[in-house]
Amino acid sequence: xxxxxxxxxxxxxxxxxxxxxxxxxxxxxxxxxxxxxxxxxxxxxxxxxxxxxxxxxxxxxxxxxxxxxxxxxxxxxxxxxxxxxxxxxxxxxxxxxxxxxxxxxxxxxxxxxxxxxxxxxxxxxxxxxxxxxxxxxxxxxxxxxxxxxxxxxxxxxxxxxxxxxxxxxxxxxxxxxxxxxxxxxxxxxxxxxxxxxxxxxxxxxxxxxxxxxxxxxxxxxxxxxxxxxxxxxxxxxxxxxxxxxxxxxxxxxxxxxxxxxxxxxxxxxxxxxxxx
Amino acid sequence: xxxxxxxxxxxxxxxxxxxxxxxxxxxxxxxxxxxxxxxxxxxxxxxxxxxxxxxxxxxxxxxxxxxxxxxxxxxxxxxxxxxxxxxxxxxxxxxxxxxxxxxxxxxxxxxxxxxxxxxxxxxxxxxxxxxxxxxxxxxxxxxxxxxxxxxxxxxxxxxxxxxxxxxxxxxxxxxxxxxxxxxxxxxxxxxxxxxxxxxxxxxxxxxxxxxxxxxxxxxxxxxxxxxxxxxxxxxxxx
Numbered sequence: 001x002x003x004x005x006x007x008x009x010x011x012x013x014x015x016x017x018x019x020x021x022x023x024x025x026x027x028x029x030x031x032x033x034x035x036x037x038x039x040x041x042x043x044x045x046x047x048x049x050x051x052x053x054x055x056x057x058x059x060x061x062x063x064x065x066x067x068x069x070x071x072x073x074x075x076x077x078x079x080x081x082x083x084x085x086x087x088x089x090x091x092x093x094x095x096x097x098x099x100x101x102x103x104x105x106x107x108x109x110x111x112x113x114x115x116x117x118x119x120x121x122x123x124x125x126x127x128x129x130x131x132x133x134x135x136x137x138x139x140x141x142x143x144x145x146x147x148x149x150x151x152x153x154x155x156x157x158x159x160x161x162x163x164x165x166x167x168x169x170x171x172x173x174x175x176x177x178x179x180x181x182x183x184x185x186x187x188x189x190x191x192x193x194x195x196x197x198x199x200x201x202x203x204x205x206x207x208x209x210x211x212x213x214x215x216x217x218x219x220x221x222x223x224x225x226x227x228x229x230x231x232x233x234x235x236x237x238x239x240x241x242x243x244x245x246x247x248x249x250x251x252x253x254x255x256x257x258x259x260x261x262x263x264x265x266x267x268x269x270x271x272x273x274x275x276x
Numbered sequence: 277x278x279x280x281x282x283x284x285x286x287x288x289x290x291x292x293x294x295x296x297x298x299x300x301x302x303x304x305x306x307x308x309x310x311x312x313x314x315x316x317x318x319x320x321x322x323x324x325x326x327x328x329x330x331x332x333x334x335x336x337x338x339x340x341x342x343x344x345x346x347x348x349x350x351x352x353x354x355x356x357x358x359x360x361x362x363x364x365x366x367x368x369x370x371x372x373x374x375x376x377x378x379x380x381x382x383x384x385x386x387x388x389x390x391x392x393x394x395x396x397x398x399x400x401x402x403x404x405x406x407x408x409x410x411x412x413x414x415x416x417x418x419x420x421x422x423x424x425x426x427x428x429x430x431x432x433x434x435x436x437x438x439x440x441x442x443x444x445x446x447x448x449x450x451x452x453x454x455x456x457x458x459x460x461x462x463x464x465x466x467x468x469x470x471x472x473x474x475x476x477x478x479x480x481x482x483x484x485x486x487x488x489x490x491x492x493x494x495x496x497x498x499x500x501x502x503x504x505x506x507x508x509x510x511x512x513x514x
Contacts, residue, residue: 030364030368030371031368031371031375032371032372032375033399034395034399035375038395038399040398040399040400040401040402041399041402042402042403043403048402051402051403052402052403052404055306055406065304065307065308065358067306067404067406067427068426069426069427069430092430092432094426097443097444099426100424100434102432102434104432120428120430121426121430122394122397122398122401122426122428123428124430125394125429125431126394126395126398126401165402166402167401
């Protein structure tokens with residue numbers, strides 16, 4: 001139970017409900033696998049990344065079985081004098097099929113922490129949700145909010161355990177803590193970098209181009225909104241795997257606010273009209 | 277028992293058309309059994325529909341194998357892909373629903389089932405369940421909700437979603453008729469239950485025409501505050 005978990009009492013008290021048997025080769029517990037503790041199953045005797053390749057990477061798969069996982073994106077975040085801007089697109093593609101144009105790629109961990117998602121959708125959603133749980137437990141145990149640095153470190157260490165097994169996750173952890181605005185890039189290799197400006201995903205080079213040409217630390221708030229929106233828009237225009245809508249968040253001292261969600265089709269007409 | 281499968285080598289090579297010698301056939305842990313699933317959420321109802329054909333390769337195993345499974349009075353799940361994984365997955369979900377009922381003394385809401393399914397699927401991130409799931413049901417406020425998943429647990433709440441073999445054909449049609457996308461100057465009328473059921477029937481009739489894996493019969497589960505009602509409509513059997 002959640003309260004027992006937070007108190008750490010399970011170390012002394014024997015679990016009598018759903019006694020979690022250790023996952024063994026001979027007896028697989030289908031029904032309460034991962035019901036209490038997060039667990040991941042691995043096929044025995046094979047390299048997990050190589051095992052899945054024929055099903056996911058090849059066009060025809062194996063005897064018609066193609067497992068297409070949701071992917072692809074452009075996300076960006078930058079620090080400026082009024083906080084941190086975060087902007088993402090909203091397309092999720094499975095192979096060459098556009099699965100949805102309205103996917104939420106920013107996870108609201110708590111009112112002072114945001115996480116972006118790029119790469120494999122399931123990996124990002126799962127690990128960032130686990131991160132949200134760890135941040136909450138930290139707050140309950142220590143009576144103060146977790147710092148951005150610690151949160152990003154927790155995430156980096158969690159995925160570093162699965163390095164080389166085929167996870168695909170490039171995320172930016174943005175927040176505001178005692179040290180001010182914080183921005184970290186964390187990826188599936190366990191790389192963790194602090195910085196002022198990052199862009200991830202298949203369309204990141206297009207976004208960098210636009211961001212670099214317009215970025216200054218002393219941007220005003222409307223200028224920063226405009227820059228972030230344009231950068232994602234141009235990336236969706238040229239990258240096939242990015243599109244849908246541009247979702248923007250602004251991380252301020254009082255927490256994050258959702259600035260806007262605009263369809264790129266409408267943005268195109270707006271920018272085209274401005275050019276005239 | 278987790279099956280250990282040899283890693284496949286040399287993919288992407290053109291198949292050779294002359295016999296060169298003994299051919300090795302390796303065991304594949306997956307198979308594709310076809311089928312299409314669709315879910316639509318309305319103001320105070322939700323629909324989950326699926327065809328009932330079970331195929332493998334060029335054969336049809338069964339004409340009466342529906343892909344919607346009722347979970348609670350307010351939630352139905354549609355699973356298509358590999359039938360073996362669909363059966364095991366629904367068994368696991370039903371067991372977890374009972375466990376939840378016993379420890380929390382209440383039924384799981386559709387949002388909770390969706391979140392739980394996401395973690396169940398991700399638990400097999402390295403040997404996925406080859407199942408495309410769509411959950412349809414009523415949320416806590418009685419409004420229709422649809423949750424669509426990918427095989428490893430990424431999910432989103434939607435208004436409508438098609439999954440399975442004919443999904444690429446059906447989804448654009450739903451985008452246009454329910455989402456009013458790609459049209460200008462249209463009055464966006466909210467969808468009524470009767471219109472939604474008729475739309476689902478029409479859409480499956482079209483899918484059965486053009487997708488070999490879809491056909492035989494259509495089963496629609498209609499979820500309202502009165503409970504879950506089923507309707508069966510015949511489709512093309514060829």
